Amino acid sequence: MAYWQWGDPRSARVVLCVHGLTRQGRDFDTLAKVLLARAGGDLRVVCPDIVGRGESDWLKNPDGYQLPQYAADVIALISQLHAERAIRTLDYVGTSMGGLIGIAVAGSPSVHLPSPIHRLVLNDVGPTLDPAALQRIGTYVGQGGSYESLNAAAEAIWALSSTFGPHSEAQWLELSRHMVVPAASRSPAGDVKVEANGDAAPYVLHYDPAIALPLRAMTAEAATHGQAMLWGLYDNITAKTLLTRGAQSDLLSRETGIAMTGRGPCARIVEFDGVGHAPTFVAAVQSAAVAAFLLD
Numbered sequence: 001m002a003y004w005q006w007g008d009p010r011s012a013r014v015v016l017c018v019h020g021l022t023r024q025g026r027d028f029d030t031l032a033k034v035l036l037a038r039a040g041g042d043l044r045v046v047c048p049d050i051v052g053r054g055e056s057d058w059l060k061n062p063d064g065y066q067l068p069q070y071a072a073d074v075i076a077l078i079s080q081l082h083a084e085r086a087i088r089t090l091d092y093v094g095t096s097m098g099g100l101i102g103i104a105v106a107g108s109p110s111v112h113l114p115s116p117i118h119r120l121v122l123n124d125v126g127p128t129l130d131p132a133a134l135q136r137i138g139t140y141v142g143q144g145g146s147y148e149s150l151n152a153a154a155e156a157i158w159a160l161s162s163t164f165g166p167h168s169e170a171q172w173l174e175l176s177r178h179m180v181v182p183a184a185s186r187s188p189a190g191d192v193k194v195e196a197n198g199d200a201a202p203y204v205l206h207y208d209p210a211i212a213l214p215l216r217a218m219t220a221e222a223a224t225h226g227q228a229m230l231w232g233l234y235d236n237i238t239a240k241t242l243l244t245r246g247a248q249s250d251l252l253s254r255e256t257g258i259a260m261t262g263r264g265p266c267a268r269i270v271e272f273d274g275v276g277h278a279p280t281f282v283a284a285v286q287s288a289a290v291a292a293f294l295l296d
Helices: 025-039 067-084 097-107 131-140 150-164 169-177 209-217 220-236 254-261 284-295
Strands: 003-007 013-018 044-048 089-095 117-123 180-182 203-205 240-246 268-272
Touching: 003 025, 013 025, 013 067, 013 097, 025 044, 025 089, 025 169, 025 284, 044 067, 067 097, 089 097, 089 284, 097 117, 097 220, 117 284, 131 209, 150 169, 150 203, 240 254, 240 284, 254 268, 268 284
Parallel strands: 013 044, 013 089, 089 117, 117 240, 240 268
Antiparallel strands: 003 044, 180 203
């Protein structure tokens, strides 16, 4: 599992930022810079590419593209970071799928972290997810695509991601840059190859299409069981928790958000107008809310 690191690798204060279903760790570039500026540099921000995404390897068995594997990988990463430099304070930011991983890690009594999660940010996600939104996401995940230029890829990704809210052309191009890779740089099995010389086009999405298979195979019964399990994990969380929500989110209803403020860690909720699923923390008001919660 690859990860991106910002700040001082010797810092004992770590913020782990984990991305959404089809995304990758470079989504948090802007947030990492804001956190480091607020912390005065004494901070280590780590942003993994969850397995099957970005620079991380693809799984041979796609059945592994589920929450238990993701949570186990994140726990292993935390242990590795602690071995490199003892972690005194561990904070966690998780967008969508990354937030579900955070719930699993922070809410499992059997998980023994070198340092318990101190503050937890759940970005537009909770134990109950809207089935229609999951169906919407399922229609495009894993469909692949080939793009003749980075700009063409950015336009295609925006067509599926406009719910992220307003972004300038430059901001969206930067977010999209890390979502694609020259087709010549990956084998069909996902192995990273040496990039071919010359024209890099076409570009392809930088994740394994097979991440969609467990999502499509989920039954209504399994979804109900998963929801009950997630509420149980959420109720076990002791970390101070912030829930950030796009005010127009179709994945996390306001009713679920309000429920999360009254049980378990009793999260504080902050909503961003003009945004659906999910805030990217590129807008200054969004990144400032997270930085204030984690560092003030």
